[in-house]
Amino acid sequence: MKTPFTYGKIVTDENFTNRKKETERLLLNFSSLTNTILISPRRWGKSSLVDKASKLVSKKNKKIRFCFIDLNNVRTEEQFYKYLATEVLKVSSSKIQKNISNAKTFLGNFLPVITVNPSPESSIELSLNWNKVKKEPTDILNFPEQIAKSAKINYIICIDEFQNISEFENPEAFQKMLRAHWQTHQNVSYILYGSKRHMLMEVFNSPSKPFYKFGDIIFLEKITKSDWIKFIISRFDDTGKNIDETTAGIIADLTDCHSYYVQQLAKQSWFRTEKNCDGNIVEEAFEDLVLQLAMPFQTLTDNLNKSQINFLRAVINDVKQLSSKSTINEYKLGTSANVTKIKKAMENKEIIDIRKDYVAFLDPLYKYWLKKYFYKL
DSSP: OOOSOOOSSOOOGGGOOOOHHHHHHHHHHHHTTOOEEEEOOTTSSHHHHHHHHHHHHHHHOTTEEEEEEEOTTOOSHHHHHHHHHHHHHHHHOSOHHHHHHHHHHHHGGGOOEEEEOSOTTOOEEEEOOHHHHHHOTHHHHTHHHHHHHHHTOEEEEEEESGGGGGGSSSHHHHHHHHHHHHTTOSSEEEEEEESOHHHHHHHHHOTTSTTTTOSEEEEOOOOOHHHHHHHHHHHHHHTTOEEOHHHHHHHHHHTTTOHHHHHHHHHHHHHHOSSEEOHHHHHHHHHHHHHHTHHHHHHHHHTSOHHHHHHHHHHHTTOSOTTSHHHHHHHTOOOHHHHHHHHHHHHHTTSEEEOSSOEEESOHHHHHHIIIIISOO
């Protein structure tokens, strides 16, 4: 029997949960070619949301084409330009000869070389003269607009982990160049998304940055407990197994409604269920899941210094005034300036999320492991 829960990859069809408001907003933005910035922590379902909205739009409007780019392993401008041009070229036509013609027409100055790959996942590979591209990248950045205009279609360029451009050699100048070109495009829009909220906020919400007010900013929130309960009950029922509201709620509570972990714990509970799932089954599955993650959690903790470990303990203890004298003395945090440094370091490691009025763990299972197995509170 096929498992009814999915995690660790794009979630589609009946495995996709709620997100009605966010989906509608993306549909409107895509249809109107409005630039969009989508921000949320890692593994909350950004990619699945964009994928769902893109498929819905594609069904309604055949003249809108989507180009997906993941900057996770892109660290240089050269890699970026090649990746962008290659992916745009791939979706420009299903015919190899047309792709070759587009490359020669719009990228001819860069002496493009196209290698045809028999693999269905990657039909073409594009090589460009980097020295020429570096001198004048305008044709690359306008490539989507030029093809779209020529073919009388629209492109939506979806760029995941966009914050990685901050690691380029001269990120500010690169951002200025992107903005200068992209804001002129009439047939192309961009959705830029990523998981490092603090970095993306700096890029898109700071008046001094090139991408300030570039588009509609969407902050993806957690799916609510009530929605998760309905989803979990429905998916159990689809496979002839039962779980009541209270037990489904336990799954949501233990995982703090974290999309990835809700699906994972629900799946492990489903595996352990013959007919009726109860709280004991869920709690047993949860403890097993935490223990499976114990080694990476220990490695992560081993790379923290003593002050950082003490700081996380204060967060777990729900201390509100983390920079107060009493907190600094009790948890041996050094100085208020050191607390600020610790917060920044923990945020960069994607361990915590800092909001105006609170500090929260991004990984609820890491928090649980620290509390029960590391600090033994």
